Amino acid sequence: MSGFDVSRNDVDQISVLYLSGFLDAHTTPKFEHALQTLIKEDRVKVIVNLKDLDYISSAGLGVFMGFIEEIREKGGDIKLSNLSPKVFKVFDLLGFPALYQIFDAEDEAKTKFNETK
Amino acid sequence: MSDFLDSFRLRNEQNTENMDQKHLELFSLFEFSQTLNSSLEIQTILNSLLLVPMGRLMVGKGMVLLANDEKSCKIATVKGLPETLINTTFHFENKPQEALQINWDNVDRAFPEIILRYKIKLIIPIKSMNKITGMILLGPKLLGQDFTQDEIFFLSSIGNIAAPAIENARVFEQLNAVNYKLDQKVQEMNTLFEIGNELNRVFELDEILKRLSFSLMGQMLINQFFVVLKNGTELKIVYKKGTSFSEKNIELCIKSGSNLPDFSQPLLTSALTKNEGDLFNQLGVKVIVPMVLQDLVRGYIFLGPKLNKEEFSDSDLAFLATLANIAIISIENAHLFQETLEKKKLEDELNVAKSIQARLLPSVMPNVDHFDVHGHNIPSKQVGGDYFDILQVNEHEYIFTIADVSGKGMPASLLMSNLQAGLHTLYKEDYSLSEITFRLNNLIYKNTSSEKYITFFISKLNLKTNTLTFVNAGHNPPYLFYNDGSYDELIKGGIIIGMMENVVYETGEVSMKPGCCLTMFTDGVTEAMSPHDIPFDEFRVIDFFKREMKTPTSEKLNLKLIDVLYDFAGDPTKDDDVTILTVRRID
Structure with missing residues (x-):
């Protein structure tokens, strides 16, 4: 079984989650927990950096869907950055680019957050 | 001359200009085609x-x-x-x-x-x-x-x-578009494959619904939906995601949903008649997905709109149908699994009860001077209500008793232990058998409803006089066989215990002559059924003892009877306990 991990780095208002490995139905609880924790701490400006993510399944994308409403209601957002072509393809196939801002680099996402402060 | 030259130059210039223009056009075409x-x-x-x-x-x-x-x-x-x-x-x-x-x-x-x-x-x-x-x-x-x-x-x-x-x-x-569609299909298949795999290892309803929800949200780009399951004919909500469905609206959806004609494929609410369609539209329901198991609809998933505002495609609906059916299989399996677990737990408890009950029966047979006493009980698969006991009252008096509590399972076994406890406190007091029975009857009567009762036989052997006094409260009559082949039925007593209060019991008395054989048994013996549904019956018991009463020991005699029962009925303990208590005078 391939592993999956989430680490987190807070910079000012913004929290960056770094996902690595395989995000599928089996490993979603870890990611889910990370987002729940952020919401609990009221840190709703979230960048998810997918630089080291090797694989994502629809269930993985489901986690993004499951939290976006609450996070946006609290005035935050989930922005994505550093998607590998393989991972981006899955996002694209399922129509995510219409709903989520996707950036090449983490800094661009940060800039976007700071613009709309 | 100069005119001619001028005109020549002019013509030449025009030609050149034309040539240039043609050249340019050709170049454009060339560049364009490149x-x-x-x-x-x-x-x-x-x-x-x-x-x-x-x-x-x-x-x-x-x-x-x-x-x-x-x-x-x-x-x-x-x-x-x-x-x-x-x-x-x-x-x-x-x-x-x-x-x-x-x-x-x-x-x-x-x-x-x-x-x-x-x-x-x-x-x-x-x-x-x-x-x-x-x-x-x-x-x-x-x-x-x-x-x-x-x-x-x-x-x-x-x-x-x-x-x-x-x-x-x-x-x-077009090829690209087809490829993209194909990739989307592959993604759908992967999702179904993944969720199928994942649900195979989850056995709790909540966990299954949560896994289902992520696949649903990710694949369909939705975050508003709820799941209802059928409980008998009633629909009950078991999962909700998103804030757009209030409790009241969910109730309305369920109510309007159950008014719809049956459907086993996902239903676009936009395809409904105007009234119904408008209602679901107002409630924010775009698709209703039935969860079908073995041709029966076991529940529904109500879906809100896609977040990218796109309509649900036929391919989406096919995906939803499959996903819902995979989920309902897992939900059903989880349900069966929980039931099995609970049944297992109940069986374990029953086994504990069984072993407790077995300990209420004598495990070692006492040595009684000039008598050979042996009792044997084979419990049925369930906890039963048979009881026998051998109690020494004093140096020269023994009590032999046998009883059968009506019904089976826990209630019977509880009542049996009640009887045992009652008897164990009473027998040491200086009570006659009819007094003991009177008191036990009142005790059991108080402790149970009137549908519960006990057939009860109690006898007391006096070693000095070799007499046996007894009270039979509605139990299968024990037989006392004599050397000459004749026998007595021990019937005297009264009605079964636990039916009504303050019953007075009569006492019978017989003489235990040398070589006689007293056998007490429960209806597990006489009602043991052959494969052709013929009961073993009293006459076969009587024939057996007449034939075999000279068998060397009471234990061997009892075991022989049990062998005969097994030969006759296959497994005589299938439906009931089998209990035999035999007392022979050996001098």
């Missing part, structure tokens, strides 16, 4: 298809149309015109087969409104294999002159060169 061949992007091709002539001939506006079919076409790209026109489809029959310059002072045929609105001056058909696949539409030149024949010829060439490139690009675009 651009076309280096790209499969339809927009790139269409852009140069417009920009080359507009730049060359100084035209301020133009558009390219692509033919949808014989009668209509679509605006594929525009320059110098509002971009919003792109993708507009309009009716255009009798498309000109050759380049057509429109004379706006005298328009001689009916053109589509778009052509009139934007004062199109020139229409160049793009033809592929004699079929018009598109058109270049150009506005007037900026300086107002008409297009010359040469220019029209040049533009027609451009149209002809572009035709196959456009065709290729369109095929390529």
